[in-house]
Amino acid sequence: MNINFTLISQxxxxxxxxxxxxxxxxxxxxxxxxxxxxxxxxxxxAGERGKKELELAGQRSSDVLKDAKQRxxxxxxxxxxxxxxxxxxxxxxxxxxxxxxxxxxxxxxxHEIFSAKEDLRQQVSGLVLTGAAKILRREIDAKAHADxxxxxxxxxx
Amino acid sequence: MAAxxxxxxxxxxxxxxxxxxxxxxxxxTLHLDTLVMSVILGIMxxxxxxxxxxxxxxxxxxxxxxxxxxxxxxxxxxxxNTFHGNRHAFIAPAALTIFVWVLLLNxxxxxxxxxxxxxxxxxxxxxxxxxVPTTDVNTTFALALSIWxxxxxxxxxxxxxxxxxHELFCTPFGTNIILWPLNLLFNMIxxxxxxxxxxxxxxxxxxxxxIIFLLLGMWAATGVSGAFFSAVLGxxxxxxxxxxxxxxxxxxxMLTVVYLAMAHESH
Numbered sequence: 001m002n003i004n005f006t007l008i009s010q011x012x013x014x015x016x017x018x019x020x021x022x023x024x025x026x027x028x029x030x031x032x033x034x035x036x037x038x039x040x041x042x043x044x045x046a047g048e049r050g051k052k053e054l055e056l057a058g059q060r061s062s063d064v065l066k067d068a069k070q071r072x073x074x075x076x077x078x079x080x081x082x083x084x085x086x087x088x089x090x091x092x093x094x095x096x097x098x099x100x101x102x103x104x105x106x107x108x109x110x111h112e113i114f115s116a117k118e119d120l121r122q123q124v125s126g127l128v129l130t131g132a133a134k135i136l137r138r139e140i141d142a143k144a145h146a147d148x149x150x151x152x153x154x155x156x157x
Numbered sequence: 158m159a160a161x162x163x164x165x166x167x168x169x170x171x172x173x174x175x176x177x178x179x180x181x182x183x184x185x186t187l188h189l190d191t192l193v194m195s196v197i198l199g200i201m202x203x204x205x206x207x208x209x210x211x212x213x214x215x216x217x218x219x220x221x222x223x224x225x226x227x228x229x230x231x232x233x234x235x236x237x238n239t240f241h242g243n244r245h246a247f248i249a250p251a252a253l254t255i256f257v258w259v260l261l262l263n264x265x266x267x268x269x270x271x272x273x274x275x276x277x278x279x280x281x282x283x284x285x286x287x288x289v290p291t292t293d294v295n296t297t298f299a300l301a302l303s304i305w306x307x308x309x310x311x312x313x314x315x316x317x318x319x320x321x322x323h324e325l326f327c328t329p330f331g332t333n334i335i336l337w338p339l340n341l342l343f344n345m346i347x348x349x350x351x352x353x354x355x356x357x358x359x360x361x362x363x364x365x366x367x368i369i370f371l372l373l374g375m376w377a378a379t380g381v382s383g384a385f386f387s388a389v390l391g392x393x394x395x396x397x398x399x400x401x402x403x404x405x406x407x408x409x410x411m412l413t414v415v416y417l418a419m420a421h422e423s424h
Contacts, residue, residue: 011299021203026229
């Protein structure tokens with residue numbers, strides 16, 4: 001239990017070890033730990049950001065989906081309307097065409113009737129003339145009554 | 158030596174340092190075993206820490222790096238709770254040095270003394286060689302006095318010479334000139350008792366532990382049953398001593414931090 005030069009030598013050894021630790025052991029490890037703390041903090045922040053972005057993207061996608069559904073429904077309604085319109089249009093066109101065909105047919109029929117009537121009239125007037133001629137052959141002088149006969153013929157036409 | 162083995166010679170043999178004379182007078186002797194053992198242990202401790210932190214990575218740490226980080230973080234949090242300043246500049250690494258070094262010096266106490274004595278004697282040819290540097294009061298005084306000088310240095314550095322003088326004369330009782338001698342006396346007692354209690358606490362605990370190992374070792378000389386009880390009790394004491402050596406290293410470190418923190422703060 002005697003104090004001697006060992007004390008001084010131990011104090012020197014101690015100060016060398018403290019200097020070594022202060023200089024070479026503590027700073028690199030502290031740097032590594034602080035760097036890792038920063039990395040972890042950055043990672044956590046990035047994760048938080050990603051989560052928020054995912055939330056936003058989900059909201060956006062649901063918005064887009066809703067919009068698309070709305071537009072699809074609009075298109076279907078429009079298409080139905082258009083189809084109905086086309087059908088109506090076709091109907092009216094067909095009706096006009098039909099009317100036109102009917103009108104043409106009627107005109108033709110009228111024409112046919114007219115020409116048949118004319119024909120008949122010609123034939124009837126012919127017959128009447130021949131009949132009348134036969135009857136009157138004996139009584140009527142063709143030359144004397146020619147004016148009258150022509151007038152009748154013209155009236156019959 | 159075996160022929161003259163008595164309890165006194167046995168204990169004396171284990172408690173005698175290897176000395177070399179470095180000058181005239183009783184002060185100029187050197188306990189070579191204390192110095193060599195503590196320097197070897199210090200180089201091992203600080204060197205292995207340095208080898209690990211040299212390759213320290215901020216990424217995924219290796220298991221050794223994680224262990225060192227655990228140790229450093231433990232000490233750093235202790236310092237942070239006590240000292241409020243830039244602890245990374247000096248106090249925290251100094252606390253790490255003290256804890257690791259004192260722990261390694263104390264742990265030598267767990268080596269079986271007689272086997273170690275045989276190894277020193279027959280392998281290295283050293284008759285008197287003590288394993289545990291902290292059972293040498295020179296070691297604990299060297300540490301405590303170094304820290305004592307550091308507290309004075311930091312007191313003057315932080316408060317200035319005038320501030321330190323003011324603190325010596327005007328605290329804790331008051332600034333009245335009548336109280337100056339009382340304040341100075343009080344502070345002197347504090348300044349003397351700090352390094353004494355700091356060093357003697359560590360020395361006493363480890364020295365007493367070694368004495369108990371020696372007493373248990375002596376019991377082995379009484380016969381087979383004595384050897385049996387000595388072995389069992391020695392093992393028990395060694396297990397308990399694991400707690401003591403680490404606790405004393407921790408207490409020594411904490412007191413260092415507290416003294417240095419107190420030096421930074423005004424009373």
